[in-house]
Amino acid sequence: MLFMAQMQVNLPPDMPAEIADKLKADEKALAQRLQREGKWAHLWRVAGRYANVSIFDVQDNDELHALLSSLPLFPYMDIQVTALARHPSAI
Amino acid sequence: MLFMAQMQVNLPPDMPAEIADKLKADEKALAQRLQREGKWAHLWRVAGRYANVSIFDVQDNDELHALLSSLPLFPYMDIQVTALARHPSAI
């Protein structure tokens, strides 16, 4: 089951660089693991913003929330979820 | 799996009364059938508006869209869907 998540990252401007770097490295590692597992189906950068458009392929809403709230950057992100259904014109 | 749907009905002010009445009767019949089947878990009126807050219990996003788009008033409604997950403090 697919969901679009639009994630905007808002790190505090005074966060020490080493903390930010650690958060980003952990986020990247988890994002790549979830992609390899097929849960994070697509991940695109929004041009000009510290934001992404993602497609998740999960069993249900609970798995989606568990996954998103486990992200290291979750406390610093504003996430909008859109439930996606099969489109009748999709091939 | 639960979803909240917030539905605002916008019937054209010049729609003939008999057409509107037929639509509403069909909508009511389907709404009640879906409630009895357990798909439409809750249905509340928003005080002061021709709108409702609804909770649906469906298998997945496709069933949710199939159900919502089958409603007789669907062409006249603006619907916002929110995916709901289990809350850790819910009993």
Place this chain on the structure above:
Amino acid sequence: MLFMAQMQVNLPPDMPAEIADKLKADEKALAQRLQREGKWAHLWRVAGRYANVSIFDVQDNDELHALLSSLPLFPYMDIQVTALARHPSAI
């Protein structure tokens, strides 16, 4: 009498973990007591957000405000209240 409350939690990113943990534990304890008392009729997590959709069953507006403003996380939440009425198609 039913009300929907949509609550978005905004904890300051620099709040010490022990304070946040204490607030959340107190919030959970109170939320569960209110659910057992039947006041907090439904509590759902919004997937992807530190937010919830809740249904309260209270005597009147004063009880609703007293209840919401007693929540430990109240100073950190943005709450939108919607008054709900019986829907003519509800069974």
Place this chain on the structure above:
Amino acid sequence: MLFMAQMQVNLPPDMPAEIADKLKADEKALAQRLQREGKWAHLWRVAGRYANVSIFDVQDNDELHALLSSLPLFPYMDIQVTALARHPSAI
């Protein structure tokens, strides 16, 4: 129990004058009756708009919705309801 209702009237610009006049006369008659009954506690015009700010004093949400949806202009109004509670500084 008090509620604020902010009502914006949007009559179609091509509504015949006699129909609009009839609607407004019926609306006025009902508004005045509800004021005399104490249900419609305050009614003010928003300066510069075909809109009002109203305070209703009703038993519960159901009575509020029944009252608002019975207004002749209801199909042409956008209404936003705010539940009001006693303020601790009110005398």
Place this chain on the structure above:
Amino acid sequence: MLFMAQMQVNLPPDMPAEIADKLKADEKALAQRLQREGKWAHLWRVAGRYANVSIFDVQDNDELHALLSSLPLFPYMDIQVTALARHPSAI
């Protein structure tokens, strides 16, 4: 002459409790004096929010602004003012 003021209070989360308490006590004292003088005609709490809906009865815009900007909580409030006129259906 009547005005509606919708006031949202936004105290900084790290304000010391004694300062907040002093501000609130001063605010309350002034609010009650202005109510007794008839300037602050109505004061209601918005259910679920640290906000109020107020009706002021003043001589003119200057008196309204002088009054609002003298409130101890003024630096921490977002205030929206609506000019109210007599409604033709008001009794």
Place this chain on the structure above:
Amino acid sequence: MLFMAQMQVNLPPDMPAEIADKLKADEKALAQRLQREGKWAHLWRVAGRYANVSIFDVQDNDELHALLSSLPLFPYMDIQVTALARHPSAI
């Protein structure tokens, strides 16, 4: 007492030219009379829009609403009113 009114004119695209011309001529005549009387203190066009920014100098809110709602284009305008007070730095 001064008020700013921001007026956006929305004439239906299918309004016959003669009706629109009559409305505009009547509006202009009244606008100029009110300017000569000192009620309509300033009238500026918003560049690029069928809209204006106006300053009115009236006795009170009731006179403001009576004036604005008497404008021939009133049924086709969206008007936002802002109450203005004397600025402490104004000379």
Place this chain on the structure above:
Amino acid sequence: MLFMAQMQVNLPPDMPAEIADKLKADEKALAQRLQREGKWAHLWRVAGRYANVSIFDVQDNDELHALLSSLPLFPYMDIQVTALARHPSAI
């Protein structure tokens, strides 16, 4: 080069069914041809709305606009385009 297009379809409620059906059939045929050609990389339905989220893979902005404006439903759609870049964590 990838773009997200969020398309909301707004057919006039009084459009004759045969015209709407023809538009939709033409839209579907073109959408499927563009998918087979690899231009329309993904096409998902937004649950609960007559809307879709699409990913296009085109040479440049001109090709994107030519493609979108050639859609039979283009005159009835509100489309928001987001330029997507490669995400550093994408695998």
Place this chain on the structure above:
Amino acid sequence: MLFMAQMQVNLPPDMPAEIADKLKADEKALAQRLQREGKWAHLWRVAGRYANVSIFDVQDNDELHALLSSLPLFPYMDIQVTALARHPSAI
């Protein structure tokens, strides 16, 4: 003096094709004349929308409004104007 104008065209869906075509042809002829005269300095299409971003180089606000309101599509456009100044980093 430069201004950005963001123009969204909203033709009524039921406008006869010959009228729309005539409007567009007239608009195009005027747009090209103004470009040749140097008044309409830049004209770009917003990808995916019947909208444009334009830069005008005019003597003053009055010339800008005269120019924009003379466009054949002006009655069908929503235009947002932004006054531009020289940027200290521009070369």
Place this chain on the structure above:
Amino acid sequence: MLFMAQMQVNLPPDMPAEIADKLKADEKALAQRLQREGKWAHLWRVAGRYANVSIFDVQDNDELHALLSSLPLFPYMDIQVTALARHPSAI
């Protein structure tokens, strides 16, 4: 050439009073000089807010920006500029 500037002042709540007082005094001195020079044609307080509505009479956009960005409170203000043109009904 006239422009409306709507200025909202947002001083940090923890700014020391002496710094705020100095800024305000400097702002007032400059505002009064610019009014005497005829550049700052009108200056009104928005009732209930730390905000103003101002009319500037300047040579061009560059002068407007130079003037606004020279204000001592500029770093703390959100300013919206509207280009004003002569209204055909103005006398």
Place this chain on the structure above:
Amino acid sequence: MLFMAQMQVNLPPDMPAEIADKLKADEKALAQRLQREGKWAHLWRVAGRYANVSIFDVQDNDELHALLSSLPLFPYMDIQVTALARHPSAI
């Protein structure tokens, strides 16, 4: 390929002046180099705001994002990107 970027700069009010000055000097140097290289085609100040409207001429979305995210002020800017296509009336 052209893109419009609307950039709003939000420097923290308590950023030390020397840090802000260094950031701005670096930003200016890079902005001027990119203009000389033809990548940053236009750069205008929004009158009254610490903001700009820019036109970029790049190979693709990836180059646009790489360029924007390399700006020294990027962590302090809110950037909205609009993909621009050739306008059929452009000469």
